[in-house]
Amino acid sequence: MIRFEDVSVTYDGAAEPTVQGVDFEVPEGELVLLAGPSGVGKSTVLGAVSGLVPHFTGGTLSGRVTVAGRDTRTHKPRELADAVGTVGQDPLSHFVTDTVEEELAYGMESLGLAPDVMRRRVEETLDLLGLSDLRDRPITTLSGGQQQRVAIGSVLTPHPSVLVLDEPTSALDPAAAEEVLAVLQRLVHDLGTTVLMAEHRLERVIQYADQVALLPGPGEPPVLGTPAEVMAVSPVYPPVVALGRLAGWSPLPLTVRDARRRAGDLRRQLDGENDIAPQGRGELRDQPHTTRSRQLRTPPELLGAPTPRRWFRRTRTTPAAPTTPSPHTAEVQALSVTRAHITALRHIDLTITPGETIALMGRNGAGKSTLLNSLVGLVTPSSGTIRLGEATPHRTAPQDLVRKVGLVPQEPRDLLCTDTVAAECAAADQDAGADPGTCRALVSELLPGVTDDTHPRDLSEGQRLALALAVVLTARPPLLLLDEPTRGLDYAAKARLVDVLRGLAGEGHAIVLATHDVELAAEVAHRVVLLAEGEVIADGPTADVVVSSPSFAPQVAKILAPQHWLTVSQVRAALHPDHPDPHPGADS
Structure with missing residues (x-):
């Protein structure tokens, strides 16, 4: 459905390509997660699918990107709009109308769909994303997370065959994020929609991905594989994977359920250790029940x-x-x-x-x-x-x-x-x-x-x-x-x-x-x-x-409950108090 053939993108004035050597395929009806550190070009790769790169952003795209057989070099974004729905990192830049219901209908109006079809799809999308109570609200009065859901809904109503999502859960609370991801999974499994999604909060999305395309660093070609394969070598990984690496589990767990099934020995190792509550002040860092009245x-x-x-x-x-x-x-x-x-x-x-x-x-x-x-x-x-x-x-x-x-x-x-x-x-x-x-x-x-x-x-x-x-x-x-x-x-x-x-x-x-x-x-x-x-x-x-x-x-608390451990760094400190973290920050 989406094919990258040796794609490189160089923006005007840049000495080096933002991305280069991108060569992989996203099959129809799969959810592929695009992962990697900040600034490695994930948004550029997503923009190349919708045609925003280079038609809107400028720069030079070499190689070839095709979506449903259409070459994005010769098809501008408006010529791909019926096939590709895109939600960027900033939902405010996405909106063109004033109210929630109008925004959900706008894309379908642009495609000339019949009013009865539009009405039915708006109602379905309002229910899918929990937006029914907000249908008449001005978009400017919504919270950031509510705006994110409206932006996602506005690209779902035209029923595109490809969805391109950049950080779709970044502004959502945990329950709302699960609802949105469940909707995406239903679209993939029930309707055959193809989803390419970039997300930093891997703990939320890794279990939904069919494949992961990892961009390891600037200018490096992507690594494509199953979530477990890619997480074993990835420089970015969620706490559940970090805990699996620390405990030496193979294959690495990707969900709390899988990790809990394997955590018995780890719980026994930690039994009797003092749970370490997270603290910002050094004097309080080892005290699990600091009260709010405590001051310097x-x-x-x-x-x-x-x-x-x-x-x-x-x-x-x-x-x-x-x-x-x-x-x-x-x-x-x-x-x-x-x-x-x-x-x-x-x-x-x-x-x-x-x-x-x-x-x-x-x-x-x-x-x-x-x-x-x-x-x-x-x-x-x-x-x-x-x-x-x-x-x-x-x-x-x-x-x-x-x-x-x-x-x-x-x-x-x-x-x-x-x-x-x-x-x-x-x-x-x-x-x-x-x-x-x-x-x-x-x-x-x-x-x-x-x-x-x-x-x-x-x-x-x-x-x-x-x-x-x-x-x-x-x-x-x-x-x-x-x-x-x-x-x-x-x-x-x-x-x-x-x-x-x-x-x-x-x-x-x-x-x-x-x-x-x-x-x-x-x-x-x-x-x-x-x-x-x-x-x-x-x-x-x-x-x-x-x-x-x-x-x-947090994931660690769910895995190790009823013990009160919250982070991988706490577990590592308890198991190896004399050894520093070999991957600082990877599990925070």
Whole structure:
């Protein structure tokens, strides 16, 4: 159905091809997973299938890509639209209408389908993706995960024979991700749809793949094989595979079920060892039941925060003078937020202490982003109060507020406004009053290999996220807010992020992560706060909250239950305390 014949793509101005030597076939009615580290060209390979590369992106494509017998060099994207449905990493760039129902119908209208066919398919898709209650909602009022489901639904309604999906579950909560993947599996098995999908969260998708096409590194040809074969040699792999490698299991398990069946000996080895709860602060790292009231005895000096670039004018700030911090970095009392007649938050009570990392979790639309936006002053409470020290966010002048809180939003491009990585870093250093090179050093730590002259728009979604994170971290704000910080990040990049966050927490910075990434929460969070329908339904130590949740428990917790192990790194430390991790970051 999809055939790559010695395909290479070189973008204008690039010294080397982004991808080269791509030569494999995706058979009809199979789901093939495209895997590999960030920046190796996965999105370019997907774009070549839909014709976006090179007709829209520019550059030179050598070799040949055919889809259902059509050569993408001679067929532009509109000439492939009836056969290929594409969802990119950024759902907002996908939409052309105002409401959910209109967006689901638009593709069929473009193809000239009959109204009765359109109506039936819209209803089917609303039910398939759990969007029925949102059919009349303006797309701009949806959460990022809800927008992702609408984007997927809009390409399903025309019934294409090929689906090309770039990070389709990156913004979805675990339950919603399972629903979407179950729909894709039904399309593959029942209707013979061919799916080519790139995804970094392999723990979610590896068990659904018929084959895996691995892009090992820049310019290297892909490795094609069964999931078990490819995971045995892949530089990126999910926690279940990492645990199998650690335990020496062969063949490697790909699902929690398979791993549990083989984990008896490992559980006996670990029996009697102290479970190690994930901690960001060194003094607490070996204590499994840290309470939220625990604080550092001597909080560090608090530094100013950068100006949020989309919402506030750039303002140069200087480090704040040493102050005596309050017991809490932030206090939220009886907070409620109503927007467009929708109650997004209801009576939220929350305290955030210096040095604490909190994972804010819950299904799409639960109110996580609204809470973060309230903490940074972008949303005015309908009732209740928020205090950042002595400041009330929505009533505080921007030049004062930026000294207290920094936000990395879901869309990293909102923070990027210059033409090169070097210029972005220089601007961030100036905004934060930091030494020249501070931001660039953070970029190198989070995502090595990105050159100074690269334009931010030429970065992958994960690379843009890393750059935006570095911009905010340059000022090292006392309260750091991150909204889905691991979207588009591979396991190694995520491990580098974990190290940065642990370092910041160790210095006394409070961190709140709104995330669907249960593995990240297990690795770095002291506390998990679960939201549902705008209300807090659980708040406690990470091990206590996630282990009892079938949706939010990490893979290791499910495999080794009832023991309270959360990550492979904890298991490795217990089994081999004198030996460092040979593959740092691969299982975070």
